[in-house]
Amino acid sequence: MKPALTLLDRTLHLARYPQRKNETLQAWDAADEYLINHSHDMVLDPQRPILIFNDSFGALSCWFAEKGPVTSVSDSYIAQQGCRQNLAANALPDVTQFDCLAELPANPQLVLIKLPKNNRLLTWQLQQLCHLVPDDCIIIGAGKAKEIHTSTLKLCEKYLGETKTSLAVKKARLVFIKADKTLAKPMPAPKTWDVPEHGLTLTNHANVFSGESLDIGGRFLLEHIPQNPSLNNIIDLGCGNGVISLKAAQLNPQAKITSVDESYMAVASCQENAKLNLDNPEQIHAIVNNCLDGLEADWADLVLCNPPFHQQNAITDHIAWQMFCDAQQVLRPRGQLIVIGNRQLGYDEKMKRIFGNVKKIAQNSKFIIYLSGK
Structure with missing residues (x-):
């Protein structure tokens, strides 16, 4: 793992967030690097905004922080924390950090977009920009060459304007977009659909997992949420749109549900779904966080968890490890962790190492649901 980015006679010390011992990812x-090299000789107005979208851990924000007023736009709480950490480590001025639902600053001079893999989020961001950018604004996207498909370029053409691409360098490619204000359309409403077998109506903002239907893992877990009058505090860890929180609340009306996700759009969707589906929406308290950082120890009766197996674009199991370790901390004695995962992920070994016990409570051809007790 390289701890420092050195380009153009300048060095930045950059780390992923949260920092881990023996980190293997930069x-x-x-x-x-391609964006920085391409943009370094631009003459920028120190008063006009620079917008940076989807900056994974703040590398771009750090590089441009002294060149003008930077606004970094990300749906990821972890990415924002990483950006703050790296700005401080390099003694750089703060940048403004917005989530993807916030109103953006007017009259930007430069927009840099790390192209997201989720086309729904990309479409949302392109439509935001089409309403916002002036004619002289420079817009440059970037990503892995293998992930910039013809469909990606067609989205840029459809929702923002004329699009051209660069040659690939180190397997990365740039996308140059000239905004066409005649393409501006009203921002789309969140996608909504029904789950009639559970009496739920779900709404999803653009970057929420499984944004147009209930995912098959979540559907399976819904059938195995405990109903117990002794459950007073339940955590839905990695809540997404809140469907597991909603079912837990319906089954356990006496319980307070804490719904946690690192995606701002997920938490906003969860809050809206509580209002759509519950007589008492305040039964669900939805927060953005890095797993269960900062939550009180020994208070929760039950943690429900469907862990992700990637961070940004990297496949990793460290998030599941942190989720299980954090759950062990916040659960009261005899509290329980219930986890669903694909059969091949081997979550049972991790849970047994942390809790000392694990058992299967349900399985099908693709998923296994495990339970560990503290």
């Missing part, structure tokens, strides 16, 4: 990629 905090920037070839697309970041």
